Amino acid sequence: MKNKSNLITIIVFITLVYSLSVLNVFSKDKDFSLNENRYLASKPKVTIKSVFDGQFGKKFEQYINDQFVFRDLWMGSKTSLQIGVKNKDINGVYICDNGYLIEQHLEKDFDNKQFENNINYISEFTNYCKNYIDNKNISVMIVPNAELILEENLPKYAQSFDQNEKIDKVKLNANDVNFIDVRDILKSHKDENIFYKTDHHWTTKGAFLAYEEWCNSVEKTQYTLKRVSSSFRGSLYSKVLYNKAQYDNIDLFLDKTKYTVTYANNGFKSESIYDFDKLKEKDKYQVFFGGNHSEIKINTENKNNKNLLVVKDSFANSFIPFIIKDYENIYILDLRYYKGNVKEYFIQNNVTDIFILYNIINFSNDKNISKLRG
Amino acid sequence: MFLFVFLPSVLLIYYVCPKKFRNLVLFVSSLVFYAWGEPVYIVIMIFSTVFDYFNGLLIEKYRQKGQLKKTKIVLINSIIINLAILFFFKYTDFFINNINLLLSSNIQTLDLALPIGISFYTFQTMSYTIDVYRGEVKAQKNIISFGAFVVLFPQLVAGPIVRYKTIATQLDERKESQEQFANGVHRFIIGLGKKVLLANNIGLVWEQISSYNIETLSTATAWIGAIAFSFQIYFDFSGYSDMAIGLGKMFGFNFLENFNYPYISKSITEFWRRWHISLGTWFKEYVYFPLGGNRGGKAKQIRNIFIVWGLTGFWHGASWNFVVWGLYFAVLLIFEKMFLLKYLERIPSFFSHLYTLIFVLFSWVIFAFDGFSKVVLYFKAMLGFNSLTFDNASIYFVYTNLILFVVLAISSTEILKNLSNTIIEKCLKHSALVVILKNALYIFIFLSSITFLVGDSYNPFLYFRF
Structure with a gap:
């Protein structure tokens, strides 16, 4: 029996190791992981230099790891194991009891220096613009994360950084312009799916509440939402590949106003800001504008001479649909990709209104906001 | 890879x-x-x-x-x-x-x-x-x-x-043999599991706690952090040794053991007989004995202990805190040699365990930090000089890692080894059931480890300074 036992051990081990090795060699390499929404490492080229400085070894390791057979299955199993031993945060995502996945941000993930700098860049920019337009026409909105709005959904005693303190700081520094504080309105509707359960973005509903806050409830808009997908699993799902995660709905606000959207980088024009083809893909949030672009122009039928400049991150993509009807032209810049001079852009386009919208995390960590200096 | x-x-x-x-x-x-x-x-x-x-x-x-x-x-x-x-x-x-x-x-x-x-x-x-x-x-x-x-x-x-x-x-x-190869496979898998499943995961707790501002750390969180690091370094290091010994067996070698359940020691002297045995033996054979060891009187022995432990510490990395770490043990060992061991043998073993673990725990704090000022701040946090005794963070770390902590604690002792030996020898002999169960367990550990290797980016290498 003892001999047999040894033999079994050896056979099982050898079979496992060799079959996985062989599968790894023969499985076809993938360029892109749909689930993780990122490009995977490809086989590195052997050069004398890369072998000698150790780069080849490192890249090869990354390659093997990224192209490991059944990668998604392994990752999902890891999540199941961790949930099995009652872990509540996995790969920086809190697994919440009511089906919510909420991204974890700790004090150490927060770049305080960059944050302070970004606040200064914003004030410097708005001060410049105040020479040309009224300060009431400059609006700043910093969107809190689900971590704050849905804090009651987090696992008990979970750690997170103090978002309120940070947002207060931005607010204080933006006291000479129109700072739109959306925390209270979002909080009071926290049970109405204002954040996606599996994605870090807010939903169209959440963005609408923020829009109402901006309008100061002067004119309540009639709005109806149309459900275009109920099988969305977003960025946070990708991080954990948790098989019990829920599916999100995507609702869109369909406006009657007629307009043309122009994507500056490729000159593509469209009658709709929605790219419905993206609903067939994994990252369905890209239905808004087809994703992030350096510069987008929207020209509407509303000839009121109001030209809005939006400086934003991806949270604005689901917000902009609500404001299209209010302007003649909307210029949207994403500083992560835009390379031009923003101040000149502001002058050239006869901008009458400015709207700066960032999520608090992006706002604190984005190095590109320095581009506002000119 | x-x-x-x-x-x-x-x-x-x-x-x-x-x-x-x-x-x-x-x-x-x-x-x-x-x-x-x-x-x-x-x-x-x-x-x-x-x-x-x-x-x-x-x-x-x-x-x-x-x-x-x-x-x-x-x-x-x-x-x-x-x-x-x-x-x-x-x-x-x-x-x-x-x-x-x-x-x-x-x-x-x-x-x-x-x-x-x-x-x-x-x-x-x-x-x-x-x-x-x-x-x-x-x-x-x-x-x-x-x-x-x-x-x-x-x-x-x-x-x-x-x-x-x-x-x-x-x-x-x-002579490579089937039995040795099979033992090697088991040993390797145990080592892999220790490193990937246990050490890396508890390492995340330590990583998070050590990134907090030490001056506002609550006492409980500081202790949890120190305990987490103690587990991390033991399971990481002994995991590597197990993998090395296991691989050695696959190629027909029998290396000597390097760890022998150090955390069950009842004195620091015993701890160092069970921790990183190959290093301790090396210094004993090639430094301590040539210096005269314990021959030549008390004073000489104390000198030799200081030399050996200063060097042992320094071997772990080119930084003063490693030297201090070594000398810290030298002092403890000298105290034990002079009088403490006698008392430790007499008191109930619970207290001698506790004494050993606490001093080992503090030693890892010296070991873990780069600068000495952080060590002092962390000691203060552990000794309750900070304002909070415990906070939400401590509760969160404990309850989300409770199972991990229990597994770590049990695996630090001989309980599992003894239990499986008893079951195999007394109850079941080498029946087919045992063989199947045993192999299933190893396969489970092996596959679980792969899920963590593939799915995880966190895989620290602690010995880049050794």
Whole structure:
């Protein structure tokens, strides 16, 4: 029996190791992981230099790891194991009891220096613009994360950084312009799916509440939402590949106003800001504008001479649909990709209104906001 | 990567080759393994191999001719060169920084990357020439066999430090067997599980806690952090040793044990008999005894203990906190030798366990931090000088990692080993059920470890300073 036992051990081990090795060699390499929404490492080229400085070894390791057979299955199993031993945060995502996945941000993930700098860049920019337009026409909105709005959904005693303190700081520094504080309105509707359960973005509903806050409830808009997908699993799902995660709905606000959207980088024009083809893909949030672009122009039928400049991150993509009807032209810049001079852009386009919208995390960590200096 | 490209290839080539080429296979594959991460530094390793290969031969030749003086010169030369290599790569910047600090001079540091495993293989080659000099082993005639000993990949990066005399005969005449291979597989999987499932996961807790501001850390969180690091370093280090021993067995070697449940010790003296045994033995044999050990009176013994433990600490890294860490143990060991051990044996074992664990825990805090000011702040946090006793963070860490902590605690003791032995021997003998269950368990650990290796980016290497 003892001999047999040894033999079994050896056979099982050898079979496992060799079959996985062989599968790894023969499985076809993938360029892109749909689930993780990122490009995977490809086989590195052997050069004398890369072998000698150790780069080849490192890249090869990354390659093997990224192209490991059944990668998604392994990752999902890891999540199941961790949930099995009652872990509540996995790969920086809190697994919440009511089906919510909420991204974890700790004090150490927060770049305080960059944050302070970004606040200064914003004030410097708005001060410049105040020479040309009224300060009431400059609006700043910093969107809190689900971590704050849905804090009651987090696992008990979970750690997170103090978002309120940070947002207060931005607010204080933006006291000479129109700072739109959306925390209270979002909080009071926290049970109405204002954040996606599996994605870090807010939903169209959440963005609408923020829009109402901006309008100061002067004119309540009639709005109806149309459900275009109920099988969305977003960025946070990708991080954990948790098989019990829920599916999100995507609702869109369909406006009657007629307009043309122009994507500056490729000159593509469209009658709709929605790219419905993206609903067939994994990252369905890209239905808004087809994703992030350096510069987008929207020209509407509303000839009121109001030209809005939006400086934003991806949270604005689901917000902009609500404001299209209010302007003649909307210029949207994403500083992560835009390379031009923003101040000149502001002058050239006869901008009458400015709207700066960032999520608090992006706002604190984005190095590109320095581009506002000119 | 290692598991699914390197290991299967080497195993295949190794067992396909006839016996006389097997050391060559190990030698070459180990060089490939090392070159993977450190392509340039492979030169040092080859130099070290060739150099001490000839030193061994020379020592033996001179001894046969009766020229004892010359044997001594060769030995001293060997030790000096080995230490010089180690010092140059590991400690030069440390000394430059200290001289700069002392004389407020401005000497440029070298900023050399430390060759991985250099502290391990220089110690191994030194043990060889010393043992040949002492006549405890014959010099190795075959440079390939000697090379295989120096660069053997299983223990190359994180030990254990294999002394030549312990595997001298195995190098030339070992018999690989099914039983040994199977044991090796089990041992390897245990090691892998310790490293990937236990150490890495508890390491996340420590990583998070150590990133907090120490001055506002609550007492409970500070203790949880220190406990987490203690578990991390033990399971990481002993996991590597288990993997090395297991791999060794797959290739027919029997390395000596490196860890023996250190956290069940009842004194610091016992702890160091169970922790990193290969390093302790090395220093005992090649430093402590030559200095005179405990012969020559109390004063001399105390001096020797200080020297040995200062060096042991310094071996762990070129930084003052490692020296302090070593001396901290020297002091404890001296106290124990003088009077404490007697009391420890008399009091209930619960208290001697507690005493040992607490002092070991504090030692890891000295070990874990780079600067000494952080160590002091962390001690303060642990001793309750900060305003909070416990906070939400402490509760969160405990309840989300409770199962992990329990598994870690149980695995630190011999309970599981004894339990499985009892079940196997008394109740079931070697019935088919046991075989199936046992293998299923190993497969589970193995597959789980792969999920963490594939799905995780967090895989720290703690010994880059060794």
